[in-house]
Amino acid sequence: MNQFIEKALHQAGDNSAMKQIKRVAGGSINESYFVETDVQQYFIKHHADAPNRFFELEAKGLELIRETNSIAVPEVFTYSDARQNAFLVMEWVDGVPSADTDWKLGDRIAAMHQTFGEKHGFSDDTFIGTLPQSNGLFASWHEYYRDRRLAAQLRLGIDRGRITGKRRNRMELLIENLGKWVPDDAEPSYLHGDLWGGNWLSGPHGEPYVIDPSFLYGDRHFELAFTEVFGGFSSEFYRAYQERFPLSPDYEAIKPLYQLYYLLVHLNMFGESYGRSVDTILKRYVG
Template identity: 60%
Template sequence: MDNSIVEKALYQAGDQSRLVSTVQIHGGSINKSFYVETEKNQYFIKYHPDPPENFFHTEAHGLESIRRTDSVQVPEVFTYSDTPGEAFLVMEWIEGKAFQETDALLGEGIAKMHRAHAGKHGFSEDTYIGLLPQKNGLYERWIDYYRESRLTAQWKLGIQKGRIDGKRRERMETLLAGLDKWIPSGIKASCLHGDLWGGNWIIGSDGVPFVIDPSVLYGDRHFDLAFTEVFGGFSSQFYEAYNECYPIEDYYQEVKPLYQLYYLLVHLNLFGESYGSSVDAVLRRYTGK
């Protein structure tokens, strides 16, 4: 990302002060990320030379959706652009150190976010998980949204990629037909982060946790919780604080692998057969085949 794009991004964000420094931050696999300092402020800027349609708009909208719940903290978004060749997202720079209560504050914040309910499940616009598009819609029942917009979408993509066939395809079809055996009715549509793993929360000043990189939807809050247990990054203090603020339902342990299946299918479709055995284990558990 050359300085002309940085300057355009800052101008669009309303900062015309002198650019002091631009430092690339390594670690992300999708975008290039930069710490940018001006005489006026510090920023975190993401850049992508050729993003999918509405890519940064979707992220900005997701962060704003969480911010409106008045629960867990999110970075302020100053501006964004999805223009090919110079797509960017400008956010506030977040930096701090954890203290004794940081994990508990995160658990409380996520629980409060989940207490923000909507009338329908899903989301009003399409989103992304990584670079994979997620087709959305609004559904009366969570089970219908989860079957059609999440599991079936990844099942079809896996067939196209040649990663779901044979016994795996047969088990998947059986599972899709029998979801009502495990997912209860009457589930409230909670505001969900949608990509809640350990890499998607950071620590701000005074040890306050912030969530980042959402893939927002409304649905069963246990769907968010299930993903926190796939790749780790959440402590016992997080779950204890969450459960005290919004007690976890008894059916969670039964449905948890079923909700984790979606994310395992995403990783299967993105990264290949290294995730195949994990997918198969979940399918065998629920189909007995």
């Protein structure tokens, strides 16, 4: 372990003595470590079998979010996607939530969403977890969401035997009629892309940070809908968001359609425990 960490630190330009190395929680995908040297405290992620460009794209997403000057992200010192030795070296972020951390989080996310790209999607194919996401840039949000998100998960679900029978029929009907509900003219906000409760944390002075993005440009309501799937966001978060950037009156009507994508991802990754939630949404829209 020390040899791998020494190599990562050397690439980051830190050749000082290591004072402490500790394995820490960092999700189910990567090995994660707290490392302290004479110079800096680091968070280092390691993946022995990372897909091509896995950490490059994470670093790129963090930098794009940083450029909005809206919400804090960890500084990335270096990364490698070398086969059997992929790693990402970032600053260690540590803090205790303050009384207004949740409010700040909602306000900062809304500010990020007030930064816009020219088109929907992304120039690079990305990942959600380790599941590939095909992207591309689209003038139409409806077309991007239909073709690169829902239709892609439908094909994967068919291949894996997770979407069959009535579920497949309903999915195909929903995709065919998606334009009834999903707008063409949504503004392409900067989106984190994987904003669940485990992908933000409190830093110094209670300042919220976001981590582990799966970046794209798209309808901000898509991002907000996902925050409600697994929880982790308080009422203060939503009040602050609404105060800075009020949601569309149509949000509640479209929210399940946006949650559907993430539930399909979990269905295809983890299995039938997510099937009932998928079926409930499909029945709501296509009967």
